Amino acid sequence: xxxxxxxxxxxxxxxxxxxxxxxxxxxxxxxxxxxxxxxxxxxxxxxxxxxxxxxxxxxxxxxxxxxxxxxxxxxxxxxxxxxxxxxxxxxxxxxxxxxxxxxxxxxxxxxxxxxxxxxxxxxxxxxxxxxxxxxxxxxxxxxxxxxxxxxxxxxxxxxxxxxxxxxxxxxxxxxxxxxxxxxxxxxxxxxxxxxx
Amino acid sequence: xxxxxxxxxxxxxxxxxxxxxxxxxxxxxxxxxxxxxxxxxxxxxxxxxxxxxxxxxxxxxxxxxxxxxxxxxxxxxxxxxxxxxxxxxxxxxxxxxxxxxxxxxxxxxxxxxxxxxxxxxxxxxxxxxxxxxxxxxxxxxxxxxxxxxxxxxxxxxxxxxxxxxxxxxxxxxxxxxxxxxxxxxxxxxxxxxxxx
DNA sequence: CCTACCGATCGGTAGG
DNA sequence: CCTACCGATCGGTAGG
Numbered sequence: 367x368x369x370x371x372x373x374x375x376x377x378x379x380x381x382x383x384x385x386x387x388x389x390x391x392x393x394x395x396x397x398x399x400x401x402x403x404x405x406x407x408x409x410x411x412x413x414x415x416x417x418x419x420x421x422x423x424x425x426x427x428x429x430x431x432x433x434x435x436x437x438x439x440x441x442x443x444x445x446x447x448x449x450x451x452x453x454x455x456x457x458x459x460x461x462x463x464x465x466x467x468x469x470x471x472x473x474x475x476x477x478x479x480x481x482x483x484x485x486x487x488x489x490x491x492x493x494x495x496x497x498x499x500x501x502x503x504x505x506x507x508x509x510x511x512x513x514x515x516x517x518x519x520x521x522x523x524x525x526x527x528x529x530x531x532x533x534x535x536x537x538x539x540x541x542x543x544x545x546x547x548x549x550x551x552x553x554x555x556x557x558x559x560x561x562x
Numbered sequence: 563x564x565x566x567x568x569x570x571x572x573x574x575x576x577x578x579x580x581x582x583x584x585x586x587x588x589x590x591x592x593x594x595x596x597x598x599x600x601x602x603x604x605x606x607x608x609x610x611x612x613x614x615x616x617x618x619x620x621x622x623x624x625x626x627x628x629x630x631x632x633x634x635x636x637x638x639x640x641x642x643x644x645x646x647x648x649x650x651x652x653x654x655x656x657x658x659x660x661x662x663x664x665x666x667x668x669x670x671x672x673x674x675x676x677x678x679x680x681x682x683x684x685x686x687x688x689x690x691x692x693x694x695x696x697x698x699x700x701x702x703x704x705x706x707x708x709x710x711x712x713x714x715x716x717x718x719x720x721x722x723x724x725x726x727x728x729x730x731x732x733x734x735x736x737x738x739x740x741x742x743x744x745x746x747x748x749x750x751x752x753x754x755x756x757x758x
Numbered sequence: 759c760c761t762a763c764c765g766a767t768c769g770g771t772a773g774g
Numbered sequence: 775c776c777t778a779c780c781g782a783t784c785g786g787t788a789g790g
Contacts, residue, residue, distance in 0.1 A: 396592035521747035528728020529721045551717035559755025
């Protein structure tokens, strides 16, 4: 029986992937079952396999999409002629925006990428390395031009990317602190520091 | 048949817990099986249950121990009379030290605490909230005294704690960049910023 | 510490 | 889209 695994961008398939991101975020990829996902969608588990190839494909779609969005944004930022610090600020703001607008997907990508099957795991890691490399290059450029302090660029990128990832936790406090205030405070902290 | 679940601090039990931290870190709690753990220890799976109550207890021991260490350090730092920025620096350095010296346990605690059973989950979250509250208080104090910039203290703590957590990733690059250099760069970045 | 084994649940397939 | 079902694996127990 023919299976419609890669059927265009059929709505059903998209809905399944989208709902799986919510499930994986809430319970973790490894702890989520296809039966739970099916129940969320109001069908029996075997029916899912008419639209997707398997559990691993769901994770793969989520992680690939997120990685693509970040890499596209990096290219866009680098296409401009802004200063290093302006580029960094722009990238930080994009991370914050992604965390707010695509919370489930970003969360799952951050947490469960290691369960990716090959060759997708290798591809994902390679893309991430490229992203980080470009980020490091921006910082290096800023140091050379005297715009930025002479800190280890690798550590600076680690610090920045880890910090924005912490916004996962902030999601639970959304009501307590508005997004715009958080964004300004974090950007300011990461660029200008905490000490007066 | 009597089971020696909470037998003092018997060596066997400690070894099991320690090895489970390594396993959980490598594969994730949900994806790790008691059979794998038994194999690592050179015994059959049922033998483990002579020393521990179950899989959940392993996670519980790991997370509880890590939380205790951080809370103890917080008390110690707060007992001193250092300035806010000195306290913050000291806490950051402790996080880095923990990540280097107790990598598996800290990693597992960071990633898999949500699989904790009640009432340990509630207890863990409560302890974390207390820790963050004390961290926020330190920053607030520094702002009042004019030592620190007037940034949202909640966001500052989020930024700092997330950044140090990113050291998980650095573990893989240990050889490329020495711990002391990383520590100086991250402390400097988080306290003084990136822009010259 | 082991062997033997249980009930539950998993991802996925067959077939219609 | 469903029912029926498979083999694998899980955490854990019984009993010695």
